[in-house]
Amino acid sequence: MNQQFRELCKDKNISPSITRESVYDYLDGNETHPTVDEIYKELKPKLPTLSKTTVYNILKLFTKEDIILEINTREHKKRYELNNEDHAHFTCDMCGQIYDLPKVEVNYNLGGFNGFHIKHEEVNLRGVCKDCRDK
Amino acid sequence: MNQQFRELCKDKNISPSITRESVYDYLDGNETHPTVDEIYKELKPKLPTLSKTTVYNILKLFTKEDIILEINTREHKKRYELNNEDHAHFTCDMCGQIYDLPKVEVNYNLGGFNGFHIKHEEVNLRGVCKDCRDK
DNA sequence: CCTTATATTGTAACTGTTACAATTTTATAA
DNA sequence: TTATAAAATTGTAACAGTTACAATATAAGG
Ligand SMILES: [Mn+2]
Ligand SMILES: [Mn+2]
Ligand SMILES: [Zn+2]
Ligand SMILES: [Zn+2]
Numbered sequence: 001m002n003q004q005f006r007e008l009c010k011d012k013n014i015s016p017s018i019t020r021e022s023v024y025d026y027l028d029g030n031e032t033h034p035t036v037d038e039i040y041k042e043l044k045p046k047l048p049t050l051s052k053t054t055v056y057n058i059l060k061l062f063t064k065e066d067i068i069l070e071i072n073t074r075e076h077k078k079r080y081e082l083n084n085e086d087h088a089h090f091t092c093d094m095c096g097q098i099y100d101l102p103k104v105e106v107n108y109n110l111g112g113f114n115g116f117h118i119k120h121e122e123v124n125l126r127g128v129c130k131d132c133r134d135k
Numbered sequence: 136m137n138q139q140f141r142e143l144c145k146d147k148n149i150s151p152s153i154t155r156e157s158v159y160d161y162l163d164g165n166e167t168h169p170t171v172d173e174i175y176k177e178l179k180p181k182l183p184t185l186s187k188t189t190v191y192n193i194l195k196l197f198t199k200e201d202i203i204l205e206i207n208t209r210e211h212k213k214r215y216e217l218n219n220e221d222h223a224h225f226t227c228d229m230c231g232q233i234y235d236l237p238k239v240e241v242n243y244n245l246g247g248f249n250g251f252h253i254k255h256e257e258v259n260l261r262g263v264c265k266d267c268r269d270k
Numbered sequence: 271c272c273t274t275a276t277a278t279t280g281t282a283a284c285t286g287t288t289a290c291a292a293t294t295t296t297a298t299a300a
Numbered sequence: 301t302t303a304t305a306a307a308a309t310t311g312t313a314a315c316a317g318t319t320a321c322a323a324t325a326t327a328a329g330g
Contacts, residue, residue: 015296015297015307015308017295017296017307017308017309019308019309020308035286036286036287037286049294049309049310050309050310051309051310051311052287052310052311053287053288053289053309053310053311053312054308054309054310056286056287056288057308057309058308070209072207072208072209073207074205074207074213076285076286076317076318076319077285077286077287078209078286078287090248090251090253093254099248099251101243101245101248102244102245102246103244104241104242104243104244105240105241105242105244106239106240106241106242106258107239107240107241107242108236108239109237109238109239109240110236110237111237113225113234113236113265115264115265115268115269116225116234116260116262116263116264116265116268117262117263117268118225118260118261118262119228119261119262119263120260120261120262121258121259121260121261122258122259122260122261123241123256123257123258123259124256124257124258124259125251125253125255125256125257126253126254126255126256126257127251127252127253127254127255128251128252128254129250129251130248130250130251133250133251133252134250150276150277150327150328152276152277152278152326152327154277154278155277170317171317171318172316172317184278184279184325185278185279186278186279186280187279187280187318188278188279188280188281188318188319188320189277189278189279191317191318191319192277192278193277195319211286211287211288211316211317212316212317212318213317213318
């Protein structure tokens, strides 16, 4: 059992079920930004009764609690990652892979938007990755 | 007839059909980042034979030709806008509205990513807008 | 006008997501 | 522990956005 996860749940006031812990553990240390389906397929062998709806439920809960981040891509599906170190993304137009980039500095110029409460900033780059370019 | 659009089509080597022109004109000067459905419903009265598939086709073509930009939101649908002045977006978590922000400066630190060809950079902020905060 | 290419249309299929009621598991307290 | 209530999980069906595709209509070129 993941002690760090149990404390996180205590903080967020949610119960640390085995299913939730499994989703968390899978995302922890995973840099692939998986889809719901990929998470489900990965966990199903270890949790044979797992339902895809449960994965959806957990991801929605984790997102609401800011434990994970939803990544909206131009594919018609969402991807997820742990909300750990702040970083930017580069998405390859050719192969679709999402690369993590070191955090970049963003300077705002928010004239006229000073009543806005900014909770999250996100930088997405798009283009062709090195692998695809070399082909 | 929109002369600017006809020249744009000449540049892109696509034919300036009335349907395409209508989609273009609707997006031009529209700051609401409409969905496919909104575009379709708006144009249908003026083009009674219009099919939603056609709207999809045109938006896909315009996106490929870099005439418009696809905006991927956390809603389960895409939004579109003309690819004119470069700007950032603020999306309100409460009401979902997308606000245009003046362009922000982004400083890259792309150590290890120097084979990458960056075609587009995008800055998305997220939080609560003034209107929703005041309620 | 004729011929060919392109654009548009309607329908059906596909896919990611959500709603919901039933069941199982977990938390709480007697 | 056992009883009770609350919460989590499950399976199914519905839903929504998107895409595939074949048929039709329109446009372009000679
Ligand atoms: Mn990432
Ligand atoms: Mn915009
Ligand atoms: Zn690539
Ligand atoms: Zn708002």
